[in-house]
Amino acid sequence: MPIKSSSLQVLYRQMLLIRRAEERLQKLFADGDVPGFLHLSIGQEAVAVGISSVLGVADTVSSNHRGHGHALAKGVSLSGFFAEILGRADGVCRGRGGSMHVADLSIGMLGANGIVGAGMPITTGSALALKMKGAGNIAAVYFGDGALAEGVIHECFNLTSLWSLPVLFVCENNGWSEFSPTERQLATSLERLSAAFGIAFASVDGNDVVAVADQADKFVNQMRDMPSPRVIECQTTRIRGHFEGDPQDYRNKEEMSMMSERDPIARARSQLLAEGLSDVWFEQLHAEVDSEIDVALKLAKGSPEPTSDSLVADVYTPRLGVS
Template identity: 65%
Template structure:
């Protein structure tokens, strides 16, 4: 069971939404059953990443590991508004986005462990998990790289004309990348149904965001004329209300939007980061804003009983244990298959 000290929030609270580019969420009500579903997904993401953290410490996860602990509300709430044919792209901190889109946990764990049964046959690992069958176009190790991929997906979806949208998650540090501004421009110019979700956790690797950017994302959105909203990214209900209102308009009008979520990066930039660039007193500053605890309090105030949370914790643990056991037992990739999927096999003539 979570306690007040489990998760620490190091971010500043979000400002209230304001300005002509803000989404209208005044009539948006997030029902209890929907919030329960979001909490269920948040808990699954949290427990999955805690499992990965242990595996990493045991030396079973190759490469780097970037955890999104403290940011679960964003992925869970936004994905609760998406359909099977909507697409998603992510960044190096993409486990939560991947799980929230509906990826099979066994394949997810197997991929990060480098197993042959992984979603990408063990070749992508933590920073490049993808599952095209469910519209998860992939996490990306290069900062901002998911944004042009998603913008292209939004163009394809618009041409299909069936009301589907594309969503890309990125951190505040990506706003310094030129390709981000190119995509803001083309998305507005061509009225593409792409939702740019900025998870602003206040840190760009090891530096505060305000040392990286000359202006705010709100001002950038105004400059490009793109609809913008800012929410408390640690409040799943707030994220869901804004995302639902925004996405509803996007489906009918096929236009871009920006959603900035002020959230928390509880862990370091990567596992092993000592975080000695943070103030010692930050750990106790905002512990009560753990997104799981925030949502739990909301649900309990609406009459959700303690035994519901207890049962959910048990079923979530069992789900993860089953998936992990299968992934650990899976075979290693065969070195002979190293060139498989590198080239397209074609029966056509060349030359």
């Protein structure tokens, strides 16, 4: 059965870990230590943490280019995660994937993805396999509102509904499709799309980790009892740009100034303070999380860059006894 950890303290700690890890990456990127592109999920942590709180290791998730939180919440090793994003040999993908391809199939993390919407068909296939195995596991896919105009969503909504496949479609609606507002990209809404295919839909405040976890818990329990798809639309906030280095001159000041009010971590902190936790508790927790990140980053930075002898390794699977 899935590990259920809906205690707000645990959820807060996981969100904080993702936030602090990404803030460190933000700085490393600014210093020129992260190769390639970096898409941060700062502001969206409650979705990954809330959804993962009801998933077990045998449930699978597929993610997208803004997927650091999804990977860490599913349980990808922190040092392996950092090493991957730094392009090191001890990265979870041996430095061949990077930020957009963090994966750990041993814990059901089927990969972030560089192609918008591409996780949906993969998750549909994973859900079919899980349904064939019959152990009550489910497959979740994270995608942004920017993926709603992709054609594959039609194919996947149709197939999962037609065949009653246990896919939890998790939309992180941050209002932005890269640099364009979603209302200029989509003629309908996710709710109406879901209804068209007869898929149960819920919209939640994606910056309220408890709301996300509760809705996920309700849906996933239904899906385990009787496989079928569900859609959760999480209204959330992309605090950073589409990518690090994006000047965001397409966003207005008013929207930017509202961000701190919508910050999921600040909101969870207020709730915990109201429940009687002390500032000391937070200080200790922050120190503990920072120390965990320091240790992991030190390991990652100590890992060598991959050498060219690994360049063509793993293109195919080595086969013993087959020439």
